[in-house]
Amino acid sequence: MVWIVSFARYMKDRWKTGVLLLFVLITAGILGLVYSVSWNISVYTAAGITAAFFLGNFLEYQSKKSYYEDVFGKFNRLEEKYLIAEMLEPADTMEEVLLAEILQEANKAMLEKVNAYKYIQEEYKDYIELWIHEIKLPIATSKMIIENNKSDVTKRIEEELNEIEGYTEQALYYARSSHANKDYCVRRCRVKDVVGEAVKRNKQALINQRIKIQIEQADQIIYTDSKWLGFILNQIIQNSIKYRRETEAEICFIGEEKKDKVILLIRDNGIGIKPGEVSRVFDKGFTGSNGRIGKKSTGIGLYLCKKLCDKLGLGIELSAQENVGTEIRITFPKNSFTDLSEE
Amino acid sequence: MDKILIVEDDEKLRQELALFLIRNGYDCTGLERFDNTLEDILALDVDLILLDMNLPNMDGGYVLKEYRKLSDIPVIVITSRDNEMDELLSMHYGADHYVTKPFNTQILLAKIVAILKRTKGPASQEKISCGQFVLNLSKSRIEKEDRIAELTGNELKIIKILVKNKGNIVNREDIMNDLWDSEAFIDDNTLTVNITRIRRKLEEIGLQDIIETRRGQGYILLDN
Known part of the structure; x- marks a missing residue:
């Protein structure tokens, strides 16, 4: 994203002030006619007011432009876009204060939401780990029973058990792999x-x-x-x-x-x-x-x-x-x- | 007979494990109540303890830590918590070995034998007498009066299995299973080659045709 707002585009948003300027110029014109002020002075005053109007707006436009260019520049360089609120310059104007506040509040709300999901996921992962540890006990017991009662039938059951064990382990590592924390030990x-x-x-x-x-x-x-x-x-x-x-x-x-x-x-x-x-x-x-x-x-x-x-x-x-x-x-x-x- | 104590709160697993160990020549008892685990363990006179980590009332890790302050009896930890951290912690608390459920019974048995051998000094297992010859395990050779046949590591393992099951047929898969447990990953052909070599070595010291091949079943060391 870049700051692409031209001065004309900026002025378009401020059409109400333009109407006001027109009103002032017309009023001044009427007053000039009523009090028969000389033509030169009227034109000079009208030009002065118009110039002041555009100059004022242009300066405002320039200061906004530099502010937003700074914001966009930082925003584009950021890897984690949501951190932009932390990167803003200390706010001067009312508008900047409000923008900073909104961003911070929105971030906070989002973080809470993200944490809630994180918690749910962590809880689920803990449950999976617990469940896997539970299921290992009956598997171990079954294997012991087979060991104590060896026959062709139990041998075949043992092969199936081994498969169950394999899938169980896969589930355990799947839960571990999608978890953000490092739960391994080098x-x-x-x-x-x-x-x-x-x-x-x-x-x-x-x-x-x-x-x-x-x-x-x-x-x-x-x-x-x-x-x-x-x-x-x-x-x-x-x-x-x-x-x-x-x-x-x-x-x-x-x-x-x-x-x-x-x-x-x-x-x-x-x-x-x-x-x-x-x-x-x-x-x-x-x-x-x-x-x-x-x-x-x-x-x-x-x-x-x-x-x-x-x-x-x-x-x-x-x-x-x-x-x-x-x-x-x-x-x-x-x-x-x-x-x-x-x- | 070596006495093993099983500290495991799951009744079925405890019974099956006890049955398995008794069949393999150990005297086995299991704790049945877990409200005074540490005192109960200390009150018994045993040679080795199999300890579950997940016990009611008192955590297995704590039991182990406290027990180690008072006794040096070897402890093998049995747990379903399968991660490096728990293993490290158990070892730190003084466990002699760590196996995770579901465990390979043969490996567990091998560990028990190894640990007991280490703590109780080499047992009478140094030499096995088989009537016609003596299998010397520590020197890896077969002795018959003054004639000697040297064996390689794998050959020793194979003849040991045959000697243990003297007079009975041992199938090839069982032999390979045993060898693989001790990290000798030999294949079918290599087993045949090894058996042939053992036969030749036995012949050299005057023991002819004492290992017979039973087609489709396995090998048998004749008992006479």
Whole structure:
């Protein structure tokens, strides 16, 4: 937005004062005629009054122009437009005082509204977290019952339970990811340990589907929330299992230490992704043609991975080739914090 | 027999957990009332405690903190609160290990074994005698009179499972499950190769055909 009000446009708003000027000029003319004032003096007076009128208005216009140009300038430079009320110069005129007051009041009202929604959202997130902790108890108990009563039937039930557990966890991280606060905890951990945990969690499916696991050079130290990272790896592994090739499926984890970062590559030899769809895999709800042919996909997994990586300050990229495989690259930046910590 | 105390307010989980631990050779008791948790725990003489964080009346974290001032008995925290902060806090309060619900029972069992072994000193588990040969766990080898066969890490783990189930069929999936729990992510082919190597090593010290393959079922270490 810019100040584009010309003087003519400004005067158009003040047409009432123009009428007044006309009235004054006519009255003065009539008085001049009645008292037979000389023609010269009449013209001089009329010109004087008109000039004073326009000059006065022009000065007013100039002062308003400089004020609003200042306001618009600040407004345009502001990232958060609603903060304009805090940026205004101390008000001089009545109009400026009123404008500042209105802006401040409007902001306050809006903030209250925003806070109300924030509160509702926070409450909902707390409820989701609580609910998830509650649901974990019956899942744990069911698993114990299965452990104590092993049979082919309970084994099959356990597989379903694992799926329930997976979806439950996804919900927990979804709630966490859309929350404004940082509720993660950065700690020193080894790539190998986090990868190992994630692989172990999918043990059953990986063994049943005869998927080969390779972990290479994964001794690097990284600083991150290992639980969040574990969840991300879990989603990736589950995708690799879901979209595996029929025989000799393989998932490979490779760590790589660079000068300013550590990279973790997760490479599978599965069915890959169509070239046109690769760029959209991190979009929410995107299922792609793989997700639609038989293998149900929610379009949430990778979306969440990306969101969580953004929050943790990690990079995540995906490249894939149809019928060859998919490769995901997670980048852990090294920063000054890393350098200062004890080895 | 090692005695384990379960401090968990959910009755069903407590019973199932106790049943599981008893089946795996532990003496197990559970607290049933939680109005005097700390005193009740202190009154019992146990070797290890499984402690839930979410207890009625008194928070598990507080119980742990107070308990640590008075006793060194190992404590494994079991909780459904799955975040780094709670884990850090539990460790800070003096927990020996932290598992989140729903937990992998085999991993829990392995942790219990490891912690008890550390606190009570190496048990008699150093050497397992199997009649025809002795499995030396600390030296990772099979001994038969004066003949010795050295084993690799994975081979030791596999033969250990077979020895534990001597005379019974162990299926391949169970062996792989066990190996994967200790982060040896071997695949089907590698397992076959390992079994072949173990057989060859056993033959070298004069033990022929003591591991049999039961097609479609698994392997069996013959009991004679």
